[in-house]
Amino acid sequence: MECTVRQEKESEYRAVENLVRDAFWNVYRPGAMEHYVLHCFRGDSAFIKELGLVLENDGKLIGYTMYVKSEICLDDGGVLPVITLGPICIANEYKRQGYGKILLDASLEKAVALGFGGVVMEGNIDFYGKSGFVVSKERGIRYADDPEAEYLLCQELKPGYFDGIKGTFADPEGYFVCQNDAEGFASFEEGFPKKEKKKMPGQLFSE
Template sequence: MDVLIRKEHSADVTAISAVNEEAFGRADEANLVDLLRNSSAFVPELSLVAETNGAIVGHVLFTKIKIIDSFNHRFESLALAPIAVRSSFQRKGIGAALIQAGLNKAREIGYLSVIVLGHETYYPKFGFQPASRWNIQPPFDVPDEAFMAVELVECGLKQVSGIVVYAKEFEAV
């Protein structure tokens, strides 16, 4: 199966919504993507789709976040969320390809790190480790092992610590 990973186009919006609704079994994540697409957190180069035979079968979104320390220093990072693959295409490496392409693109355009709230056995294969390693905390109560960060460049989180502040659009989910 040939899969093309590419930046989303405006014509993909409906298909991206359908992928997210099917993957999550509800409209919340699809609505979140739409809200984020129209926010200052949106990075057009980091909304990627997986396409096979002309059909969108997967989507990943990375958006800007801040990490704010106790001295009110603000550090820019990215959130990986959501990642969605149509159910009939899951467990075929499409999600992993989307994530890896997104991490590579984020590094290429100058981002230093990414934060994810996700499964503690899946994301470490991309280099994610508990964010607490850098004294980076979530803004809500989640298990330490599920809140992770990855440095996109060596020492990308050096001297970065604090609480993650997501785009306000995340509050809709």
């Protein structure tokens, strides 16, 4: 596989949004929101530009991931800076061929090189576990909305970064932009090719 992971270029923003939209379409809900989340985050100070990454295969964009700055509110009153991954996706025709793991691992390496201490985000341990993630509550990090959540995952980027901590993680506000700005989302969505929204088994949300 001739793969390159590199920072996205401004000239690719729309192509990346199309890729993200197609890859998430009807997966977690009828339709998709992740392309608008990414679009809005690009203008947010929490967005880590160096980690807005595309996966190119033989010159074709086939994957994308991004990270934002976030934090753990520690029970002792302090705050531990972390980063949150997502969305991450692979183009439909390339899914389940190992590309997601290539992109994820390369992005984690870049995050380490940039000096970040740890990652916390929602996800499926079946995918992320293969790249070193563990269930957050096992490291003392509870999810604000659901303290027992098995789907809040974390990984240290600096060894020992989570040692001895207890605290709560809440998703950065930017992840809720579609709910908070439904009109903005609707008009953004009109600029994309029409696609049929379908209710599918396994979706987490009804709309």
